[in-house]
Amino acid sequence: MTILVTGGAGFIGANFVRDWLSQSEEPVVNLDKLSYAGNLDNLAGLRDDARHIFVHGDIGDTALLARLLREHRVRAVLNFAAETHVDRSIDSPAAFVDTNVMATFGLLEAARAYWNTLEGAARADFRFLHVSTDEVYGSLAPDAPAFAETHRYQPNSPYAASKAAADHLVRAWHHTYGLPVLTTNCSNNYGPYQFPEKLIPLVIHKALQGEPLPVYGDGRQVRDWLFVGDHCAALRRVLEAAAPGETYNVGGNQEMANIDVVRLLCSILDELRPRADGASYATQIAFVTDRPGHDRRYAIDATRLERELGWRPQETFGTGIRQTVAWYLEHGDWVDRVTSGAYRDWIARQYG
Incomplete structure (x- = not known):
């Protein structure tokens, strides 16, 4: 299987594939259209691994999906494919509707058609795991309780609205057609191989380039x-043990203000890669509109994920962020390759 x-x-997705193959002998068919944020460099070292079958394609290609599901006797689909950057969704929302809503619809239909051909244990054990975001819940007041799985949806950006729509489709395909789905809603991820448009890799990249570190509003x-x-560990556990139709929130229990994250990054960089002039990287912080x-x-x-399935995060923000900074400092060649001209044009237009 x-x-x-x-x-x-x-x-x-790439971190999950690497994690999965480090834990299991079960093969992975990896489907990605290699948009600006998808990069085969993220899968370095897997090229000669027979357990990793990479396919360049779009989840909106239902004929391709049908063939892959059938030929590889797929027992589970994990859907990471999405447009994810809020700023880009504000600038160009159509791509987010196309990928996060319409293509997810196509993927659900392909999975349902395939699942309907299965019998016995193969049909009972099949799963469709949809990876979503906490942004579907909207915004919290400073003293409000954290998002639970029962929190109502209040998406505020085109990105969040498109992911909320996808979540609703996944839920509907379970309740209407019986498709054995699972949904996870995660908080802000960070770590190796994150495209340098998101806060943490953006700050590291721009700090090392001697450029202003843009912080929105008051930070x-x-x-x-x-x-x-x-x-990744949470997703493996949900896939292994969760009942069809269930939703689980996945978080690090590490709340921090953006400006505090940026200042911590500057402090770690001051220690690991000091500026030639001896000044702190914090002098590069620039508040923008x-x-x-x-x-x-x-x-x-x-807490539901911990209580029912026994998962809890192993890293604190302090330990995880140091690993992350060290990785980016050691992989400057990766950053150079992924920061193409199109990326630089976007950064210049977005942050002036």
Whole structure:
């Protein structure tokens, strides 16, 4: 048997594929269209691994999906494929509707058609795991309880709305057609192989380039931070043990304001890669105009996942962020390759 991972050349997807193959002999069919944030460099070292079958393609290609599901006798689909950057969704929302809503619909239909051909244990054991975000829940007041799985959906950005729509489709395909789905809603991931448009790798990259470190508004927006390796472990556990139709929140229980994250990154860089002039990287911090509709706070309550399935994060933000900074310092060649001209044009347009 085999698992099918969609979006497996992106940040979380690639980390999951690498983690899976380090833990299991079960092969992975990895389907990715290699958009700007999907990169085969994220899968370095797997090229000659017979357990890793990479397919360049789109989850919107239902004929391709049908063939892959059938030929590889897929027992589980893990859907990481998504457009994920809020700023990009504000600038160009159509791509987010196309990928996160319409392509997810196509993937669900392909999975349902395949599942309907299965019999016995193969049919009973099949799973469709949809990887989503805490942003579908909207924004929290400073003293409000963290998001639980029962929190109502209040998406505030085109990205969040598109992921909320996908979550609803996944739920509907279970309740209407019986498709054995699972959904996870995670907090902000960080770690190796994250494309340098997101806060942590962006700050590291721009700091080392001697450029301003852009911080939106007053920088007091709060996020819960989850090390990507902990997220991968949670997904493996949900796939292994969760009942069909269930939803689990996955969080790191590490709330921090964006400005505090940036200052911590500067402090670690001051220690590990000091500036030639002896000044702190914190002198490069530059506050920029806040983005429209910027959610003030996210926080995840992952106690259900711990209580029912026994998962809890192993990394604190302090341990995970040091690993992350060290990885980027050791992999400058990876950063150079992924920061293409198109990426630089985007950064210049977004942050001036």
